[in-house]
Amino acid sequence: MTALMKLRYTATAAIAVFGILAGAAQADELADIKAAGEINIGIFSDFPPFSSASADMSIKGYDVDVAQKIADGLGVKLNLVSVTGQNRIAYLNDDRVDLLMSVGYSKERAEVIDFAAPYAPYYIAVIGPAALKVSGKEDLADKSVAVNRGTLEDTSLTAVAPGSAAIQRFENYNSVIQAFISGQTQLMVVGNDVGAQVLARQDELKPEQKFQLLSSPSHIALRKGEEGLKKVVNDSVAAMISNGSLDASSKSWLKTPLNPENLKD
Numbered sequence: 001m002t003a004l005m006k007l008r009y010t011a012t013a014a015i016a017v018f019g020i021l022a023g024a025a026q027a028d029e030l031a032d033i034k035a036a037g038e039i040n041i042g043i044f045s046d047f048p049p050f051s052s053a054s055a056d057m058s059i060k061g062y063d064v065d066v067a068q069k070i071a072d073g074l075g076v077k078l079n080l081v082s083v084t085g086q087n088r089i090a091y092l093n094d095d096r097v098d099l100l101m102s103v104g105y106s107k108e109r110a111e112v113i114d115f116a117a118p119y120a121p122y123y124i125a126v127i128g129p130a131a132l133k134v135s136g137k138e139d140l141a142d143k144s145v146a147v148n149r150g151t152l153e154d155t156s157l158t159a160v161a162p163g164s165a166a167i168q169r170f171e172n173y174n175s176v177i178q179a180f181i182s183g184q185t186q187l188m189v190v191g192n193d194v195g196a197q198v199l200a201r202q203d204e205l206k207p208e209q210k211f212q213l214l215s216s217p218s219h220i221a222l223r224k225g226e227e228g229l230k231k232v233v234n235d236s237v238a239a240m241i242s243n244g245s246l247d248a249s250s251k252s253w254l255k256t257p258l259n260p261e262n263l264k265d
Helices: 003-025 029-036 062-074 088-093 152-160 173-181 192-201 227-243 245-254
Strands: 038-043 077-082 099-104 114-120 123-129 144-148 166-170 187-191 207-215 218-222
Touching: 029 038, 029 227, 038 062, 038 088, 062 077, 062 099, 062 114, 062 227, 062 245, 088 099, 088 218, 099 114, 114 227, 123 152, 123 192, 144 152, 144 173, 152 166, 152 187, 152 207, 166 173, 173 187, 173 192, 187 192, 192 207, 192 245, 218 227, 227 245
Parallel strands: 038 077, 038 099, 144 166, 144 187
Antiparallel strands: 099 218, 114 218, 123 187, 123 207
């Protein structure tokens, strides 16, 4: 074998080895999940009504329902992994979880992770008693409204409220809720996660969602390049919408029927 032939052989072998290593590095996550027989899904442990500890200390909620259905569709065991807002992206990209629940889309996040289809409504709503007629921003005129100071709810309300609306700003959500249910304000503006808790517990007041100020649905996040897993997640969400199970979870946990319009970015 000549020196040139040896050089070509060595180069070819090196390329082959590199190709094998590159293929291993880009292993199909979906195949790995099925081979392991389990899927690890990152979830907030205290984010009611999407996920929180129940009386028996198990984590339950809207997100848990969806995560379980994804696992069932894959025929694998569901492992819920507690994450925080600070560590969850790192958990995903370090392969400590396969999916993340309740991730809002942003261009900055899209640079480092991928997003499956929206599956959970997140919106800011005006909530008031059923007896009070309010159907749009114009009806906020001369009404008192409680809101959490300096939040997205606050800026969204301020942007549309008529000048005669009496906006009362509080330092936390508990104070907003208390002001509303005690009658200190006629209305309150909160996200549907906070609103669901009030809708579920105030039978006498009979609160209801009057109208929405902003909608930004939650997505299931996954690592970039995992197209097989992304398709499975998207198909699972589509099936849940089609068969009504996502609507059932919305009624159970969010205390309102699922509006498909709220799943649009």
